[in-house]
Amino acid sequence: MELAKGSIQPVYEAKAEPNVYGFRPARSIHDAIGAIFNAISKKGKYALEGDLNGFFDNIITKAILESKVFQRLDEKTKKPVRAWIEAGVVDKSTFKPTNKGTPQGGVISPLLANIAFMGMETMLNEWAETWPGAKNPNREGLTTVVYADDFIILHEDKEVIIEAKERITKWCKENIGVELNKEKTHITHTREGFDFLGFNIRQYPTITNKQGFKTLIKPSKKSIKEHKEKIRKVVQMHKAAPQSAVIARLNPIITGWANNFRHVVSKEVFSSIDAYIWNKLWAWSRRRHPRKNSKWVKDKYYPRVGTRRWTFKTDKGETLKLHSDTKIERHVKVRGTKHIYDGDKVYWAKRGHNDPTLSTRVKNLLKNQKGTCTWCNHPLENGDIMEVDHIKPRKEGGKDVYANLQLLHGHCHDTKTRSDAERQKKEILTASDWKCVR
Numbered sequence: 001m002e003l004a005k006g007s008i009q010p011v012y013e014a015k016a017e018p019n020v021y022g023f024r025p026a027r028s029i030h031d032a033i034g035a036i037f038n039a040i041s042k043k044g045k046y047a048l049e050g051d052l053n054g055f056f057d058n059i060i061t062k063a064i065l066e067s068k069v070f071q072r073l074d075e076k077t078k079k080p081v082r083a084w085i086e087a088g089v090v091d092k093s094t095f096k097p098t099n100k101g102t103p104q105g106g107v108i109s110p111l112l113a114n115i116a117f118m119g120m121e122t123m124l125n126e127w128a129e130t131w132p133g134a135k136n137p138n139r140e141g142l143t144t145v146v147y148a149d150d151f152i153i154l155h156e157d158k159e160v161i162i163e164a165k166e167r168i169t170k171w172c173k174e175n176i177g178v179e180l181n182k183e184k185t186h187i188t189h190t191r192e193g194f195d196f197l198g199f200n201i202r203q204y205p206t207i208t209n210k211q212g213f214k215t216l217i218k219p220s221k222k223s224i225k226e227h228k229e230k231i232r233k234v235v236q237m238h239k240a241a242p243q244s245a246v247i248a249r250l251n252p253i254i255t256g257w258a259n260n261f262r263h264v265v266s267k268e269v270f271s272s273i274d275a276y277i278w279n280k281l282w283a284w285s286r287r288r289h290p291r292k293n294s295k296w297v298k299d300k301y302y303p304r305v306g307t308r309r310w311t312f313k314t315d316k317g318e319t320l321k322l323h324s325d326t327k328i329e330r331h332v333k334v335r336g337t338k339h340i341y342d343g344d345k346v347y348w349a350k351r352g353h354n355d356p357t358l359s360t361r362v363k364n365l366l367k368n369q370k371g372t373c374t375w376c377n378h379p380l381e382n383g384d385i386m387e388v389d390h391i392k393p394r395k396e397g398g399k400d401v402y403a404n405l406q407l408l409h410g411h412c413h414d415t416k417t418r419s420d421a422e423r424q425k426k427e428i429l430t431a432s433d434w435k436c437v438r
Contacts, residue, residue, distance in 0.1 A: 001084070005108045007077045012069050012111060013339035017121040022148035023110035026340045026353050029197045030263050032147045033217060034333030036201055039143040039154050040190050041215050044203055046161045047194050048153040050168065051184035055149035056113055057101045060177035061085050063116035064102075070115065084108070100177060113148070116176050121146065123171055124153070124164060145196075152196055161187055190215070198223040199264060217264040224269060227257050228276055235280045239287070243301060246284070247312065247320045250277070258323045263331035270323035281312055281320075344382040346371060361388060365407035375412035385410030393420050 009025070016024065021032040039045065064070055064085060070078065084103045102109040102116075121144040128142045129135040142164070143154040153164050165180075165187070172178050188194045191213070193202025200220040203213040219227075230253060238246045254277075258270060285301045286294075298310075305311040305319075312320035332351075340348055345355050349363045350371040358366075365388065371380050380386055389408050392398030408416060 001103070001106050001108045004077055004080055005111055008069065008073060008081070008108070008111060008115075010341045011072050012115055013341050015069055015072075015118070016114070016337075016339065017118065017144075017146075018337045019121055019144050020114060020117075020146045022146065022150075023114055024339075026348060026351065027334055029147065029260075030331040031334045032145050032197060033199055033201070033264070034331055035143070035145045036152060036154070036196065037215060037217060038333065039145075040201070040203065042211060043156060044190050044213065045143075045154045045156045046158045046187060046189050048161050048165050048168075049184070049186045049188065049194050049196065050151045050153065050165075051181040052149040052172065052178045053181040055178055056104075056109060058176075058178045059102060059113060059116045060100050063176040064112050067115050067118060069118070081108070081112070085112070110148070117146065117149075119175060120144070120151075120168060120171060123167070127164075127167060147197055150197065152194075154190075158187070195220040195222065198260070219261045219264070219266060219269050223261075224273070227253075228273065231273075231277055232280060235284055239284070243312075244314050244316070244318050246281070247314065247318050251321050254321050254323055255326075258321075258326035262326045262328055265328075267324070267328055270326065274322050274324050277320075278310065278312075346380055346382045346384070346386075361405070362386065362407060364402065365405060368402075369407055373409045373412050374406045375408045375416055378409075380407065380409065387413040389413050389416055396424075 013024070019035055021027045021029070021035070065082060070081070073081075084106065087103070102112045124142060124144055125139050128138045131138045141155060142160065143152075145152045145154075153161060153168070155161050155164070165185070169180050172180065186194070190201065190203045191205075193200055195201075198220055200218050201215070202218075203215050205212060206214045208214070231250065234249050234253065235246065238249065258266075261269070281301075285297050289297055289300075301312060302310045303313055305313065334351070335347070338344065338347065340353060345358055346366065349355060349358055349366040352363075352367055355363065366380065366386075369380075372378070373380055386407055387410050389406050390398045390400070391404050391406055394400070398404050
């Protein structure tokens with residue numbers, strides 16, 4: 001299955017719609033959230049929060065086998081995929097043929113689901129082009145964001161959103177055999193806010209700008225509640241465990257959750273959850289030593305580290321991580337129809353994607369320099385000759401370390417090398433200079 005997926009993925013990526021973000025390499029939840037922010041940052045809009053009912057289990061086989069992507073594959077790839085889809089299942093020793101759904105548990109299932117779901121964004125864009133007025137503004141005014149079986153449709157007119165819901169319902173039933181989940185499909189306004197992929201997106205009134213509102217994206221209440229519950233269970237299950245075991249179990253949970261939400265407005269939430277953890281661990285510490293006073297417990301489990309008085313740390317240096325230690329950084333959304341097979345090595349290296357054709361040194365320098373040549377301050381583009389330069393030349397004692405390296409255009413590197421040579425020439429003393437020195 002993995003080999004078949006490797007053959008199909010590039011074909012799908014070349015045909016994929018620009019606002020599909022789930023189960024695609026070099027695209028993420030944060031790109032989907034970034035697309036929503038870009039669509040509503042300057043104008044309030046109505047949102048259709050859509051969810052498909054039993055998406056992976058109910059996709060009709062023709063949605064995959066008759067798709068444009070599948071038709072472009074060679075027969076060697078088509079044959080096993082068709083066999084997997086039509087293989088059937090054995091339930092209580094009874095064989096049952098299948099005419100819908102993707103291979104359960106297969107690594108190729110998410111990709112096949114994306115292939116089946118292709119066309120909804122195109123259908124909506126073609127509908128928008130039929131509205132009165134210019135085609136481009138009409139199409140751009142309607143935003144579609146898809147992540148697996150969840151999607152968001154945005155437009156400033158509620159009537160458009162209502163009709164979009166009807167069109168999507170019909171399209172999904174006819175093309176992929178799946179119905180909308182009525183309980184999870186809602187129409188709201190961005191002023192009221194809505195949850196999507198664990199984030200809460202909402203516009204808050206303000207008098208500090210012309211729009212009269214500011215768009216804030218935060219972790220949703222449901223995500224926070226589930227995260228706290230997971231932490232509570234870990235502490236509860238480790239009542240008798242040593243401090244190091246508690247730290248080892250909690251650190252991955254804290255790091256993973258904080259990294260997921262570090263691209264949005266999370267500073268206050270991080271501090272709040274850190275306080276929650278402190279209360280749980282303080283109770284855990286006191287329970288272990290009921291006959292000891294608070295100062296003794298504090299000195300044993302919470303030594304002072306620098307300016308921080310309360311650090312949950314062992315004698316061996318194992319330290320509990322804090323959510324608030326995670327730096328908040330704005331995520332840069334992936335550009336339009338870009339995909340990792342488009343040959344733009346510079347763009348993907350700047351985004352931190354691993355490309356085996358680029359050396360680790362070049363990839364790191366591209367990322368550290370944000371894709372800019374440090375000599376001319378112009379961007380390094382795909383197809384440019386790029387060369388690694390030693391800021392202080394090695395012949396002058398410069399070391400081969402990142403602090404002394406920079407990535408330059410090929411012609412900028414030549415100019416810099418000539419500049420270094422001229423500078424060195426001026427620094428060499430002539431015979432008359434030596435006489436003066438003597």
